[in-house]
Amino acid sequence: MKTLKYYTFLVLICCGLITSCKDGKTEVIKTPEPTFTKEGTLTITKSTNNSKALTLDIEIAETDYETQTGLMERTSMKENQGMLFIFPDSRMHSFYMKNTKIALDIIYIDENLRIASFQENAKPLDETGLSSKVPVMYVLEINAGLSEKYMLEVGDKIDFTRL
Numbered sequence: 001m002k003t004l005k006y007y008t009f010l011v012l013i014c015c016g017l018i019t020s021c022k023d024g025k026t027e028v029i030k031t032p033e034p035t036f037t038k039e040g041t042l043t044i045t046k047s048t049n050n051s052k053a054l055t056l057d058i059e060i061a062e063t064d065y066e067t068q069t070g071l072m073e074r075t076s077m078k079e080n081q082g083m084l085f086i087f088p089d090s091r092m093h094s095f096y097m098k099n100t101k102i103a104l105d106i107i108y109i110d111e112n113l114r115i116a117s118f119q120e121n122a123k124p125l126d127e128t129g130l131s132s133k134v135p136v137m138y139v140l141e142i143n144a145g146l147s148e149k150y151m152l153e154v155g156d157k158i159d160f161t162r163l
Contacts, residue, residue, distance in 0.1 A: 036077065040160055040161055041055065041163075042160040044150070045158075053150045056081060057081050058081070058082050070083060070095075070141065071102065084140050084160060089137065090137040093136055094129040096128060100122075105118065106140075106141055107139065108133070108138075117132055121144045
């Protein structure tokens with residue numbers, strides 16, 4: 001009987017400790033939105049007449065972590081900004097918009113720094129794979145609609161400079 005009272009007492013104490021630790025409130029820890037850090041400048045030149053179509057300030061993604069996270073969690077990007085992904089070799093690449101909150105144009109660029117293919121108006125938060133369709137070494141993400149606005153085409157030349 002003493003043992004039963006002892007265990008009952010322990011159970012009550014444990015329950016009391018558990019309830020006192022649980023106040024019913026949940027704390028949401030918000031991480032700050034990533035901010036743009038200019039790491040270089042990128043220019044796109046028209047293949048038809050060698051005129052400058054667009055100049056952007058760019059962030060560069062080339063580590064595994066940077067290429068996997070890209071523009072995730074960003075809620076906006078200025079028109080003159082973009083992110084350039086640099087891969088160690090030319091191959092098929094596929095992107096998706098998981099945790100990416102802004103619509104993007106994804107521009108796939110070959111090892112000769114020429115636009116090889118596009119994925120225009122990629123939808124925010126969509127996890128569908130968006131393939132380059134051809135081997136590429138670089139990928140440029142810009143705000144959706146800019147490819148059309150600046151009439152970018154397959155074959156246009158990319159040039160970039162790191163800071």
